[in-house]
Amino acid sequence: xxxxxxxxxxxxxxxxxxxxxxxxxxxxxxxxxxxxxxxxxxxxxxxxxxxxxxxxxxxxxxxxxxxxxxxxxxxxxxxxxxxxxxxxxxxxxxxxxxxxxxxxxxxxxxxxxxxxxxxxxxxxxxxxxxxxxxxxxxxxxxxxxxxxxxxxxxxxxxxxxxxxxxxxxxxxxxxxxxxxxxxxxxxxxxxxxxxxxxxxxxxxxxxxxxxxxxxxxxxxxxxxxxxxxxxxxxxxxxxxxxxxxxxxxxxxxxxxxxxxxxxxxxxxxxxxxxxxxxxxxxxxxxxxxxxxxxxxxxxxxxxxxxxxxxxxxxxxxxxxxxxxxxxxxxxxxxxxxxxxxxxxxxxxxxxxxxxxxxxxxxxxxxxxxxxxxxxxxxxxxxxxxxxxxxxxxxxxxxxxxxxxxxxxxxxxxxxxxxxxxxxxxxxxxxxxxxxxxxxxxxxxxxxxxxxxxxxxxxxxxxxxxxxxxxxxxxxxxxxxxxxxxxxxxxxxxxxxxxxxxxxxxxxxxxxxxxxxxxxxxxxxxxxxxxxxxxxxxxxxxxxxxxxxxxxxxxxxxxxxxxxxxxxxxxxxxxxxxxxxxxxxxxxxxxxxxxxxxxxxxxxxxxxxxxxxxxxxxxxxxxxxxxxxxxxxxxxxxxxxxxxxxxxxxxxxxxxxxxxxxx
Numbered sequence: 268x269x270x271x272x273x274x275x276x277x278x279x280x281x282x283x284x285x286x287x288x289x290x291x292x293x294x295x296x297x298x299x300x301x302x303x304x305x306x307x308x309x310x311x312x313x314x315x316x317x318x319x320x321x322x323x324x325x326x327x328x329x330x331x332x333x334x335x336x337x338x339x340x341x342x343x344x345x346x347x348x349x350x351x352x353x354x355x356x357x358x359x360x361x362x363x364x365x366x367x368x369x370x371x372x373x374x375x376x377x378x379x380x381x382x383x384x385x386x387x388x389x390x391x392x393x394x395x396x397x398x399x400x401x402x403x404x405x406x407x408x409x410x411x412x413x414x415x416x417x418x419x420x421x422x423x424x425x426x427x428x429x430x431x432x433x434x435x436x437x438x439x440x441x442x443x444x445x446x447x448x449x450x451x452x453x454x455x456x457x458x459x460x461x462x463x464x465x466x467x468x469x470x471x472x473x474x475x476x477x478x479x480x481x482x483x484x485x486x487x488x489x490x491x492x493x494x495x496x497x498x499x500x501x502x503x504x505x506x507x508x509x510x511x512x513x514x515x516x517x518x519x520x521x522x523x524x525x526x527x528x529x530x531x532x533x534x535x536x537x538x539x540x541x542x543x544x545x546x547x548x549x550x551x552x553x554x555x556x557x558x559x560x561x562x563x564x565x566x567x568x569x570x571x572x573x574x575x576x577x578x579x580x581x582x583x584x585x586x587x588x589x590x591x592x593x594x595x596x597x598x599x600x601x602x603x604x605x606x607x608x609x610x611x612x613x614x615x616x617x618x619x620x621x622x623x624x625x626x627x628x629x630x631x632x633x634x635x636x637x638x639x640x641x642x643x644x645x646x647x648x649x650x651x652x653x654x655x656x657x658x659x660x661x662x663x664x665x666x667x668x669x670x671x672x673x674x675x676x677x678x679x680x681x682x683x684x685x686x687x688x689x690x691x692x693x694x695x696x697x698x699x700x701x702x703x704x705x706x707x708x709x710x711x712x713x714x715x716x717x718x719x720x721x722x723x724x725x726x727x728x729x730x731x732x733x734x735x736x737x738x739x740x741x742x743x744x745x746x747x748x749x750x751x752x753x754x755x756x757x758x759x760x761x762x763x764x765x766x767x768x769x770x771x772x773x774x775x776x777x778x779x780x781x782x783x784x785x786x787x788x789x790x791x792x793x794x795x796x797x798x799x800x801x802x803x804x805x806x807x808x809x810x811x812x813x814x815x816x817x818x819x820x821x822x823x824x825x826x827x828x829x830x831x832x833x834x835x836x837x838x839x840x841x842x843x844x845x846x847x848x849x850x851x852x853x854x855x856x857x858x859x860x861x862x863x864x865x866x867x868x869x870x871x872x873x874x875x876x877x878x879x880x881x882x883x884x885x886x887x888x889x890x891x892x893x894x895x896x897x898x899x900x901x902x903x904x905x906x907x908x909x910x911x912x913x914x915x916x917x918x919x920x921x922x923x924x925x926x927x928x929x
Contacts, residue, residue, distance in 0.1 A: 271789060272709035275677050276686065286704040287570050291327055298323060306703050306716060307791055313719040317343060317744060320720045321563065325352070328566035328600075330559075331365060332357040333532040340745075346767065346776055347759055349745040351535055351560055358530035359539050359558035360396070360433035363599040366577075367393035373604045375422045376580070376627055379499075380469040380610025387422055389602075392429075397528050399430035401520040406493055408461060410435030410531055413541065415459035417450055417477075417484060419443045419468040420586050420609040423497045423515055425596055427463040432539055432558065435531035436460075439541040439553075442586030442888060443468045443475075447483040449910035453543045456553050456754055458490035463515075465497040466504035471611045474500050482509055493518075535559030536751060540593060542693040545887045545911055552761060553754030556696055560747035564697040565597040567719060573662060573687060574704040575601045575631065582606035583633030583662070584620070588888040590693040591633065591664065617642055621649040624658055633662040635890040637827070640668070640820045643675040644848065650680050662687040662702070663713075666891055667795045669817030670710040688713040690795050692780065694766075695748045699723055699740065699780070700793045712792035721746055723793075725786045726779070730770045734788040737809055739799055741770060742778040749778070783811050801894040803832040805839050810873055812894060815843065818868045819861055824851040827884045830875065831898045833928065842901070842928070843875035844921075846884055853880035879924070883917035897921050901928055 283289055292309050295301060299319065303309050313320040318339040325336075337354030366372055366389045374392045377385040387395070408414065414431035418424045419442065428438045439457055441450050443465055454462075462485070467476040478496075485491055494512040498504050506512045539558030543551040569575040581598050582605065585591040598605050606627055612620050612634065624632055642649070649655065661676065661684060668688060676686055687702030700723060703716045717723040725738035753761040769779040783796040796802070796811020803810040815830045827846040832839040845861070847853055858878045865873045885893040888911075896906045900921045909915035 272711040274707050275673060275710050276683070276708040278685070278705055278707070283705045287574050287576065288572075288703060288705050291323075291571055294327055295323055306706050310717060310719060310791075314722045314744070317720060317722075321351070321747060324563060324567050324720070328563060328570060329365070330357065330563065330566075331362050336535065343744060344775075346745050346749065346778060347762075349749075351557070351747045353535070355535040355559065356532040357535065357559060357562075358433060358435070358532055359562055360429040360528075361530040362562055363429060363597065364389075364393055364396065365600060366602040369602070372577075372602060374599060375425070376604060376606045377422050378606065378608050378623060378627075380472070380614055381474075381500075385422060392422075392426070395426045395519070396429045396433065398520040398522065399426050399518070400433050400528050401522065402518050403430055403434060403436075403461065406461065408434055408436050410533060410537065412436040412461075413457050413459040414438055414461045414463070415454050415457070416440035416587055417443065417445070417454075417462060417464045417481060418497060418587060419465055419499060420592065420607050421465065421497060421499065422607060423465075424463070424587055425607075427495070428596070431461075433528050433530050435533050435537065437538045437541050437555070439543070440587035440592070441543075442588035443477050443480075444470070444586060444888065444913065445588060446910045447480045447487075449908075450480075450484050451487045452550050452908065452910065453553070454484070454488055456550075457541055459488070460490060461493050461495070462488070462491050463495045463497065465499045466506070467500035469500065469610055471614050476500065478504065478506065478509060485510055533558065538751060540696060541754065542590060542593075542696060544693065545891070550908065551911065552765065554694055554750040555752055555754060556748055557751055560749070561593070561696045562597065562600070564695070564746065564748035565594055566600060568594065568689075568691075568698050568701065569598055569601055572689070572698065572701045572703060572718060573631065573660065574685070575603050577602035579603040579630045580606060580628060580657075581631040581633070582608060582623075582629055584608065584612045584635065584638065585633075586888065590691075590696050593696055595633070612638055613641070617645065617647050618649070618652060621653040621655065624655055625653040628657040630657050631660040631662065632658060633664070636663055636666045636668040636672070637886075637890055639663060639672050639676065640816075641826065643672045643679075644820060644823055644826065646823070648679045655681050658684055660685045660687055660702075662689060664689045664691070667797070667813040667817065668713050669821060670713075671817070671821045673708075673710055673713060686713075688715075690714060690782065690793070694750060694780070695746065697746075697748045699742065709790055709792065712787055712790050712794065714793040714795065716791055717786075717793065723786070725784050726770055726777075734786050737783050737785055737796055737811060739770070740780045740782040740784045740795075742780070743775075783809075798894070801831070801898065803830065803839065803841055805832065805841055805872060810841075812892075814869050815841075815865065815873055815875075816892075818865055818873070819843070819845065822860065822864065824848055824857055825861075829881070829884045829892055829894060829897060831894050831901060833898075833901050835876070840876035841874075842877045842879065844879050844881040844884070844897070846881055853878070877928075881917075881920055883914060883920070885915070885917045886913050887911065888913045900925055903929075
């Protein structure tokens, strides 16, 4: 029997008492005359009584609706025909702007890599949204239309989203870092009516003009009737070459204080967000999500699992290309202050984000595993160099995190804080599993719990739910933020192939997400091992790639790594590509050390057949390693959508060496 994992953090009695999760549990107990005392009891109730849970979340989250729902859910057994809160009418933006009369409450702090700083109160935000909304109305934007953003992580991006959804239009966005082909692959499918863009952005100390890219996108999108260009790298950019364009400041209604917005009241299931898959294996899938579903589910994530309060200052390293941008901005509905950062989190040095936490007194900081692994690898000590007294939560997503890096956080960052590792996806714009502020945190169990109302299981190949072994993440019942449908998929064929064709236990439809996980019976927590389509299978033994990364990347000589399986002599061999840290090279001694640490900390099966030095590792724009692109290259298959990568030039090396590996 495995020893019980090491405890890294235990919430104090006072922390448990003050947690939103505790108060929610008390609310449930009072409403239903129950005596729930632990999170695991609350979770069991939430999946046994799905309808009661989501109705209670509606009340506890303070959903503003002009019309109450008739029933909570119809057809709960069917992902395709399920209907959440039929009869309800509400508006997404109205719910996010509910605190607009609180005069001194700060809604946004913006920090750009170029040291540009901007602050905006809730009333000021509301005023900007009303002016933007009035101008959209003059262009006859309403429900059924789509407004798109091709723009950095600016406050103006949020204003455009809120204005669009206030009128019932759908919103889709791509960060300015995407190339024009990648943008057209996305927006070309949904044919937006309005585009908001910027003149450029800053990254790693360099200035990038976006106007040529915007011009290219406009030429490929005849549906666009107006292009609103936000000045960012220049105060007055020259947009004469951008057809149908207008400066953001000129676009805003001239009324300094327009009348209150008449928020369009629409069904709970009205299309609100259009999200895109990564597109690394072909044209991105367009997933249409409901305004009510996203709102309700994100409020669960933020209020209960992240413990966000009105007094918090929260940020996530993200861009409008990634669902974490949508997720973060729902914090408006809680009344928190959101910090938007645009740029590289390691510029001008590793201390940039920690200085930001110190100077702006952030309480919740969200980032990626790769960022934290890097800091651990270089021996950074943020707790020694910065005042992090305000920080109470560090949230992490995008990929799994090693127990060594978790221990580093409590040793070199801060001793008392809640480390909140989450897993979810653009598919649902929310989490499947994540943190719990009233549970202890264990070193080898980074994800503390399955999220409330999410019937998560780990299925083996026979579609049986298992514990303590690697298996497929499935969801057995629908959830409010699941896609309404895929764009241009009237028969649901794309939707079915994406999630429902893999497992059909006893005729039941379950959502198979494509992640390889363990659900731990000892703590109830989870570990994610990477995408199941990239699981390695040497001699038929399944190995999650994160098991290799979390071991190898603890070595100070290794900055990053990527593992693939290559078909070889009737079996599969593991090839490990390593990006060495500055000042090091891949010597025979280092190769031996890599093999030794994998053999000792993982297993002999994890030891790669080949270890090669690479100049770079390919990543998506949401900071996920792209094993499948490299796997395709090594097997002589084309990579059809390089523009979906944040660094497509990284693939040049793998294409160059492909013939040597046959």
